[in-house]
Amino acid sequence: MTDALSPQTQTTPGGVLSPPDDDPTWWRRAVIYQVYLRSFADGDGDGTGDIAGLRQRLGYLAELGVDAIWITPWYMSPLADGGYDVSDYRAINPEFGTIDEAQELIREALGLGIRTIIDIVPNHLSDAHPWFQAALAAGPGSPERERFWFIESDEIPTHWTSPFGGRTWTRTTNPDGTPGEWYLHLFTPEQPDVNWGHPDVRAEYESVLRFWFDRGVAGVRIDSAALLVKDPQLPEVAENPGPGQHPWQDRDELHDIYTSWRAIANTYPGARALVGELWLPDVSRFIRYLRPNELHTAFNFDFMACPWTEPEIRESITMTLAAHEPVGAPATWVLSNHDVTRPVTRLGRVDTSFAFEKKQFNVPTDAQKGQRRARAAALLTAALPGSLYIYQGDELGLPEVENIPRNKLNDPMHYQSGGTDPGRDGCRVPLPWEPDGSSYGFGPDGATEPWLPQPHGWSSLSVASQKREPHSMLSLYKRAIRLRAEDPSLRDGDFGWLELGEGLLGFVRGTDFICITNFTAQHVPLPAGNAVVLTSEELVDGELAPDATAWLRRTTAAAATTPIDRMWERQ
Numbered sequence: 078m079t080d081a082l083s084p085q086t087q088t089t090p091g092g093v094l095s096p097p098d099d100d101p102t103w104w105r106r107a108v109i110y111q112v113y114l115r116s117f118a119d120g121d122g123d124g125t126g127d128i129a130g131l132r133q134r135l136g137y138l139a140e141l142g143v144d145a146i147w148i149t150p151w152y153m154s155p156l157a158d159g160g161y162d163v164s165d166y167r168a169i170n171p172e173f174g175t176i177d178e179a180q181e182l183i184r185e186a187l188g189l190g191i192r193t194i195i196d197i198v199p200n201h202l203s204d205a206h207p208w209f210q211a212a213l214a215a216g217p218g219s220p221e222r223e224r225f226w227f228i229e230s231d232e233i234p235t236h237w238t239s240p241f242g243g244r245t246w247t248r249t250t251n252p253d254g255t256p257g258e259w260y261l262h263l264f265t266p267e268q269p270d271v272n273w274g275h276p277d278v279r280a281e282y283e284s285v286l287r288f289w290f291d292r293g294v295a296g297v298r299i300d301s302a303a304l305l306v307k308d309p310q311l312p313e314v315a316e317n318p319g320p321g322q323h324p325w326q327d328r329d330e331l332h333d334i335y336t337s338w339r340a341i342a343n344t345y346p347g348a349r350a351l352v353g354e355l356w357l358p359d360v361s362r363f364i365r366y367l368r369p370n371e372l373h374t375a376f377n378f379d380f381m382a383c384p385w386t387e388p389e390i391r392e393s394i395t396m397t398l399a400a401h402e403p404v405g406a407p408a409t410w411v412l413s414n415h416d417v418t419r420p421v422t423r424l425g426r427v428d429t430s431f432a433f434e435k436k437q438f439n440v441p442t443d444a445q446k447g448q449r450r451a452r453a454a455a456l457l458t459a460a461l462p463g464s465l466y467i468y469q470g471d472e473l474g475l476p477e478v479e480n481i482p483r484n485k486l487n488d489p490m491h492y493q494s495g496g497t498d499p500g501r502d503g504c505r506v507p508l509p510w511e512p513d514g515s516s517y518g519f520g521p522d523g524a525t526e527p528w529l530p531q532p533h534g535w536s537s538l539s540v541a542s543q544k545r546e547p548h549s550m551l552s553l554y555k556r557a558i559r560l561r562a563e564d565p566s567l568r569d570g571d572f573g574w575l576e577l578g579e580g581l582l583g584f585v586r587g588t589d590f591i592c593i594t595n596f597t598a599q600h601v602p603l604p605a606g607n608a609v610v611l612t613s614e615e616l617v618d619g620e621l622a623p624d625a626t627a628w629l630r631r632t633t634a635a636a637a638t639t640p641i642d643r644m645w646e647r648q
């Protein structure tokens with residue numbers, strides 16, 4: 078890696094590293110690669126992925142063609158929830174590296190044209206955080222406890238259910254051994270929720286934002302973004318709470334917080350993006366967070382959870398684009414992340430939708446079908462307007478690892494469900510880089526075993542093997558990302574549906590780019606007058622196979638004068 082700053086980076090007069098200022102709308106169409114740091118690459122051989130490993134592999138990400146990386150929490154943390162339990166927001170967990178290495182990484186990535194987005198976790202912190210330790214030590218009624226939700230009560234204060242399953246309150250013990258106050262934690266007991274009504278909390282997270290923007294990060298992914306504010310009356314959750322009436326989700330006061338964050342982001346050069354993790358079924362509520370003075374974008378979980386059927390995918394895309402239009406925000410397209418089942422496995426199942434409540438052990442899947450559909454889905458999503466998220470390993474077609482020995486499972490979601498939910502470890506298994514070696518090149522050969530065991534048989538899925546294979550998932554992703562960046566229609570072109578008949582999903586971007594996905598069980602002819610740009614499966618006698626996507630470009634004069642939606646009829 079070069080020490081010198083490339084022309085892609087700049088340093089402000091105060092010496093602060095900054096992403097380039099030349100494209101203030103980069104986040105509207107960026108390809109963003111999610112790095113689950115613990116499982117990406119282990120540079121020091123301790124079995125855990127780290128910044129050193131990521132720095133060694135930046136060349137891979139540059140070759141893949143991504144515009145940005147989003148790194149899951151790298152802060153000081155006891156790792157009770159994989160780092161989403163932060164004990165110091167301004168320090169790096171020594172297992173992952175140091176603050177200097179973090180800065181070097183941001184700088185080197187910028188040198189390769191890759192921006193860095195980091196995770197910020199504002200709903201809760203770790204029980205090891207000095208604030209919480211001080212609150213425990215100071216006792217009931219102390220100002221230190223006001224930064225949290227401590228409640229004096231004989232009974233559990235509410236019966237709210239944690240997104241991880243189980244209760245959301247834990248009772249403390251007084252120094253004399255008697256039961257003390259309860260404190261709120263929407264997730265694990267090791268993740269106490271902070272009180273966003275307290276001025277210290279607001280000031281602290283704004284300062285953390287500035288700390289990282291000053292170090293050159295191009296954006297933040299906001300964890301649990303809809304959960305920060307609670308109804309101070311702490312009522313039970315009503316059966317069907319009206320808009321903004323849920324006691325701990327999507328409360329109207331959140332918008333004021335994000336307006337302040339946007340104002341902070343706007344003071345920095347180089348367009349620093351705020352990306353919300355918002356699981357909200359009501360799209361009219363979801364979209365309010367994307368108004369021009371709030372968040373830049375938010376994850377599209379409706380699409381991510383959508384079953385693999387033509388009408389439902391069409392409906393999800395239509396609804397997404399229509400909802401974003403009035404606020405002028407770009408859509409995002411996400412096939413998976415570190416919390417959900419890998420696409421290759423999900424899409425090979427009978428039920429291809431995703432829902433946390435449905436996760437269980439031993440759900441059968443058709444691996445081949447899953448691969449085909451994941452390839453088709455990759456091309457389909459890469460052709461849609463907006464930004465694209467790729468979760469590490471999806472570009473290799475990694476399946477969910479469903480046979481991790483129970484005693485190796487790490488995820489609190491598994492344990493908090495009483496062991497019925499397999500948890501999220503299956504999509505977090507360390508990446509295979511090489512076909513051989515003790516950890517497929519995740520760490521140095523012969524080093525400490527990876528923190529989660531890798532399955533046998535991943536040689537052919539490794540990066541090195543797939544690089545050599547022109548039809549591999551990796552080669553498909555690479556070509557798709559390159560074309561997406563180079564093709565003006567794909568970059569900025571308008572979107573329009575094609576009506577191609579039952580089971581066929583087709584759309585146009587710009588004047589000449591066409592994407593068609595075949596959801597039927599038959600091979601189908603492609604419309605005449607177009608050049609084939611890229612397909613997820615080889616064409617058979619010019620026909621598109623079931624569960625495959627084709628990218629086409631209009632070429633002939635005839636095609637140029639024929640409305641695209643009539644080209645099919647001319648066969």
Ligand code: NOJ
Pocket residue numbers: 158161198264300301354415416
């Ligand atoms: C969402 C994150 O993606 C997940 O991994 C984490 O467990 C919860 N938020 C709690 O921070």
